[in-house]
Amino acid sequence: MRWTLRILSYAVFLAMLFVLVSIVVSGLPYLFRPGFFTAWPRRAMSEGGIFPMLVGSLMLMALVFAISIPVGLVGTIFLSEIAPRKFSLFLQSLAATMNSVPSIVYGVFGLALFCIKLNFGTSLISASLTLSTMSIPFFMNSAVEFLRAVPKELREGVISLGANKLQATLMVLRASRNGILTSLMLTLGRAFSETAPILVTGAVFYSTRLPGKLTDPVMTLPTSIYAIVMNLGESSQWMAKGMASLMVLIMMFIYSVVQITRRNKRE
Amino acid sequence: MMRKTVSFIFVSLTSLAAVVVAAALFAIVFFIFSESVPAIKEVGLGLFSPNWYPVWEVEPEFGIGTMLLNSLILSVWTSVWVWTIGLGVAIYLHKYALNKERELILRVLEYVSGIPSVVLGLFGVLILGNWFLRLGAWSAQNFLNASIVLSVLTLPFMVSLTFQSLEKVPRQLTEGAIALGAKDLAVTWIELKHAAAGIVNAMLTVFNRIFGETMIVLMVAGGANMLLKSLLDPVRPLTATLGSEIGEVAVGSLHYSVLFFIAFLVLTGCLILNVLSNMITRKLERWIKG
Amino acid sequence: MFEIKNLYAFYNDHCALQNVNLKIREKGITAIMGPSGCGKSTLLRCLNRLNDLIVGFSLKGQILFRGQDIYRIKDLTEYRRRVTMVFQKPNPFPMSIFDNIAYGLRIHGVTKKSILREKVEQALRMAALWDEVKDKLKKPAVQLSGGQQQRLCIARALAVEPEVLLLDEPTSALDPIATTKIERLLEELAQQYTVVIVTHSMGQALRISDEVVFLYEGRLIENGETSAIVKMPRHEVTKQFLTGKIG
16 A cells, blocks of 8 residues: 555656656746846747736736735734624635636636726736736635634733734734735735736737836736747747746745745744 | 724724625626626527537527536546545655655645646647657647646645645544554545545535636647547637637627626536535534534 | 622623622732632633633623723723733743833833833833843743743733733743742732732642632632631631642
8 A cells, every 4th residue: 555655656746846847947048048038029929038028927916916915914804803703704715715716707707897897908907906806815815824823812912911903903913924924925926827817808918018007908927928839839939938937936936935934933 | 092093994994805805706706697698598508509609600609518518527537536646645645755755745746836827738738749749649739638737737736635634633533543453544544534524625626626727728628629539639628718719709799698608607616616515524524523 | 909799700601600799909919719610710801801802701790990890991901901911821922022011011102212111121120030131132032931931921011000910820831930939029019019810729829819719610619818718718618629629
């Protein structure tokens, strides 16, 4: 029994390692091409660099951060500290349910609501609102566990000194700040990686300038990878590989930080 | 006194945020359903026919039958593999692995879980696709390819969740079984029963994820709307159709509405699975822990 | 200082305290004792309304502090500044030693650095901790030993200049040496503050308390001056507890 499982596990391990390594390695050399990060793509993306996609993804992330983190944090605080227990559990299961909704459904919803009904069109703002709708439940689900994990002795300690609800909550936030940071990074990481929601609500495959206002469409890393792989020829694939490699490296960085934070917290 | 007003604003603000979040889910269901109503009215049962010819001008057909079937077959097939392999690895990590092994494997799995789905799609098209061609498949993008990539997507999650459920089994239970002279397999069986709630939850979540995944099937499954006959056939699951056509369809047209119907189906499927999972989990937990 | 009238306390349907009538003196040490589960912590926690935090808790009767019904007061946070609590397991906040002590002051509006520094030193001196930590005020409080952490919690409570100090089995998690240090400290503080301490150690109650309150199964059995009760317990149950037959 032990040996079958061992072989199985090693096989899986090696297969996964292969996936990871082959993606990173296939694109790594391109990251060092001069101008990869600073140039615009040319000639149907067979030459040049990924500058606008990089900027686009960053702008999108900044907006998603600005919208979903405050709302998510406040919602989490409500869930954990203020809501009566039954209501809190109900809301939490709602958030968990929202978490399991496929991302394309969010994309379609975003299209219907933000692009069409509210008339924002295919734009940066539509895409970031759609991503935020997806990210807020994800953040809340993750963060609420950390808040709940704060021992009641801490809460009792501050209350017995005369703290009011706000002050007590600040202390709980402070005690769980590592967990909140972890949740934040994971949320942004997920928003960064998602393609389906922004494919239909904000991203374009080629644009000649960077988004100047919120209602402009945007080029992003994941959507450009999709475009190149599906629509363009052999000579452009290098750019997709480079972008893929970059994205995986960024995600690995985020997860490494999360792992280190987790280890620190245990000490 | 200032403290009192700040406190009050604080409480009302947080309540508002939570209400907004709650409203969001209902808004999503409502919107998608309302946009799909025209399709339900005009096409009715024709929606489930196997013929998908939405852009024909004379007599367009909007049958999602084949796509739905393909989606289900793909999801069930892949899930079964992920469930068994995931369970096996999780048991190994829980019972037999050395600490260093466990850490290494879990760390790599965590990194893989962070790979964006579009990048996995790239892997399927460029790297796996080549292998398939070399093996003589007539389409580099096919059912098996999609299945493999979807497994890579969901296996880390399955292993992780199952592993955690097993780790949560109280020591006394395991030791009690061993002390009664139970053999290896029997002890593992007892642990699995205790962890059943978490494991079933993981299994249903995996199925949910696979059924709802878009980018990978869009890129890797091939685009042919034919019912699967061999593993190497290209197929077109529901989500792939949704993802590829929603961007180009005329707003307000019947085609548009049918696509929303697909979205509504996927959404409903996911919600039902969720409710099911919760019910089963709760039943199992009560049965286990009393 | 406190007057407790016909107090009943419930956790959902379970009755934890039945018809307690009691007066707690000003200043000095009052020890609440009894076997496990008799309701001593519940009683203590009623005094600063900490039980309000527990879902399903309810009470009947009255608790008066300096003649005022504590369930009718307007500013609860101010009340809790006057009646502070130290817990069984030391619970230093995740901050530096200085910030721990200063916390109580800051939440009640004191922000000036010079005042904070002065009051923190004062509190630490009163808790007999100053000499041990004066060079490492900025270090995290969790690095202190158990006994030091508990004195830190006492200092933290003293910093807000309360009138009453409630302590819930403050030394049961500590070693004998740390316990002695804290008992000495409490005796000193009792000259200035009203100290109410819950303890399951009869020895401790005998050693340091002026008055003792004896609970059994949620009922007040007897209370009064420690020396008097020990010499002449009036109830059978008290006698049994004192001789160690029940515990």
